[in-house]
Amino acid sequence: KAGVTQTPRYLIKTRGQQVTLSCSPISGHRSVSWYQQTPGQGLQFLFEYFSETQRNKGNFPGRFSGRQFSNSRSEMNVSTLELGDSALYLCASSIRTDKYEQYFGPGTRLTVT
Amino acid sequence: EDQVTQSPEALRLQEGESSSLNCSYTVSGLRGLFWYRQDPGKGPEFLFTLYSAGEEKEKERLKATLTKKESFLHITAPKPEDSATYLCAVRGNEKLTFGTGTRLTIIP
Numbered sequence: 377k378a379g380v381t382q383t384p385r386y387l388i389k390t391r392g393q394q395v396t397l398s399c400s401p402i403s404g405h406r407s408v409s410w411y412q413q414t415p416g417q418g419l420q421f422l423f424e425y426f427s428e429t430q431r432n433k434g435n436f437p438g439r440f441s442g443r444q445f446s447n448s449r450s451e452m453n454v455s456t457l458e459l460g461d462s463a464l465y466l467c468a469s470s471i472r473t474d475k476y477e478q479y480f481g482p483g484t485r486l487t488v489t
Numbered sequence: 490e491d492q493v494t495q496s497p498e499a500l501r502l503q504e505g506e507s508s509s510l511n512c513s514y515t516v517s518g519l520r521g522l523f524w525y526r527q528d529p530g531k532g533p534e535f536l537f538t539l540y541s542a543g544e545e546k547e548k549e550r551l552k553a554t555l556t557k558k559e560s561f562l563h564i565t566a567p568k569p570e571d572s573a574t575y576l577c578a579v580r581g582n583e584k585l586t587f588g589t590g591t592r593l594t595i596i597p
Contacts, residue, residue: 380532409584409585411587418587418588418589418590419533419576419578419587421584421585421586424584432583432584434584466532466533468532474520474580475520475521475538475540475580476521477521477523477535477538478523478535478585479535480525480532480533480534480535481532482531482532483531483532485530
């Protein structure tokens with residue numbers, strides 16, 4: 377069974393630009409979550425989607441948004457990029473939300489200059 | 490707010506030297522506690538899920554246990570390939586909250 381895939385794997389953007397990251401979950405998984413990982417803060421929760429509906433959202437500014445499509449694929453968007461947005465963005469999928477384990481993709485490394 | 494604290498931050502062991510990693514947590518409505526392994530530049534790899542106090546899970550040289558306030562990841566006779574960062578996470582009512590991890594180095 378194929379794992380979680382994320383595209384692109386690496387991205388370099390300039391301050392003020394916007395970026396869209398994509399995530400394809402494991403086949404049959406209907407929940408997708410997004411995390412930001414930095415050396416100082418560790419893994420921080422961004423949002424969680426299930427059946428195209430955002431179920432939970434972390435403490436990030438409104439510049440961070442996401443969506444999930446009917447095939448469970450998900451995208452997240454960051455507008456007006458800041459230097460502090462440089463991080464590894466990880467997507468994880470699970471069968472459902474709540475108590476089920478999440479399986480992570482390899483991440484997208486975003487560098488903002 | 491849910492909180493997860495892992496200790497120690499870093500641990501260096503000789504090959505074959507057994508030890509334990511600690512994960513202390515506070516959570517409203519524990520739905521599950523999860524252990525992950527993360528190698529540099531990669532996404533976390535799922536290891537175990539524990540749901541209730543007293544539960545134990547094993548996989549090769551790793552054994553995870555759970556009490557009402559903490560979880561332990563015991564590593565027995567580790568090998569160099571066990572070197573990685575081990576992350577603990579708890580699922581409360583709303584989301585998965587991660588600790589900052591224990592960076593484990595096994596010296597041949």
